Amino acid sequence: MQWKVLIADDEPKIRRGLHVQIERMGLPVFVAGEAEDGEMALKAAEELRPDILLVDINMPFLSGLDFIEALKRTRSDVIIIVVTGYEDFQYARRALSLNVHAYLLKPVDADELDKTLRSAVEELEARRERSRHFEWAIAQLERRREFLREEFLRDAAAGRLEDDEIRDFRAYFDFPAPIRMMLMMIAVRRPSDNEKPWQHLMLQYALQDALSSVAVRMRFSCLFSDDRGNILMLYDADASLDDQLASAVETAVGEQLGFAAHVAAEPVPSLTKLSAAYDTALERVLKATRLSPIVEAARRYIAENFQRAELGLPDVAGEFGIHPSYLSRLMKQELGMSFSKYLTTVRIAAAVQKMREPGARVRQVAEEVGYSAANYFSVAFKKMLGVSPAEYRAEEVSP
Secondary structure: OOEEEEEEOOOHHHHHHHHHHHHHOOOOEEEEEEEOOHHHHHHHHHHHOOOEEEEOOOOOOOOHHHHHHHHHOOOOOOEEEEEEOOOOHHHHHHHHHOOOOEEEEOOOOHHHHHHHHHHHHHHHHHHHHHHHHHHHHHHHHHHOHHHHHHHHHHHHHOOOOOHHHHHHHHHHOOOOOOOOEEEEEEEEEOOOOOOOHHHHHHHHHHHHHHHHHHHOOOOEEEEEEOOOOOEEEEEEOOHHHHHHHHHHHHHHHHHHHOOEEEEEEEEOOOHHHHHHHHHHHHHHHHHHHOOOHHHHHHHHHHHHHOOOOOOOHHHHHHHOOOOHHHHHHHHHHHHOOOHHHHHHHHHHHHHHHHOOOOOOOHHHHHHHOOOOOHHHHHHHHHHHHOOOHHHHHHHHHOO
């Protein structure tokens, strides 16, 4: 790239001499124009858009320093080199205050001019590189905008951000000014404490589907998750929609995933109050999701014995000396699913993990998670995940 130079000096001999010296230096610069007074220099700078200016202080109509000051109002990026016969300290001090790149005295030494122009070119190239990196960074930010917004909301809900930071982020992400902002927490009682990544994604998709029917009636909505794996939604809607939203979420999670969802909604006066609303919602959800000792013990027993093909409701109930129908009723109430549904969910979750292992075979995996017949395993697997074990395995091992 060739950088443009403008020479502004009222002496033709000086302009000519500088022009010739610059051409002989072999630098990536060229003289785009010359000006013999300050007013001409200002006009030329506007038309030519030079990258480097060589400016004399003593010029008619508009002095060099006044010209620099006027130019700086519209061009902060241009590199200015003062070339003058004045050694007066007042001139030098004003030039420095205008942030000039260098202050050279006439007659200009060729080596000094060469050194100064090389420094100016290095600065311009460094600026160009910084600009390129900045543009790349901005593009990356835009591509990751949704992810960054979720990270910001997660940190705000957890109380990890100061109020000033929240206000700055809110402006950056262009959050609308809500009429009535609410925070909904969706806590899911999962069949296993060892949640797999695909389960969380399935939960988010299920919630998005559940909310699609009522989203048109919300002025604003945004889904994200907290540090505990709960799904959170900020939304702006009339109060009449709260119960409908909660019902849609609970139904979707139960029908599509077989999980029990517990929902709590709290008003959010502003984003700076998000952490307070989160704490209140979390307290309500934790109270609602506590399992009875019997159901908790049954969950642990199933987690330790689901590989047994003969495992059934009577076996688990007998282990704790209770009637099977009573245990079934408790599990349905607290987990949101029947015993058989829960056992199937635990087994399929374990199967998904095993099929990620190199060399795993579908028939072998079926036996290891408690299915004596591979065809029963395939039917259960496809019913839960929408794909057969073989199809899932093929997707996992594909490059």
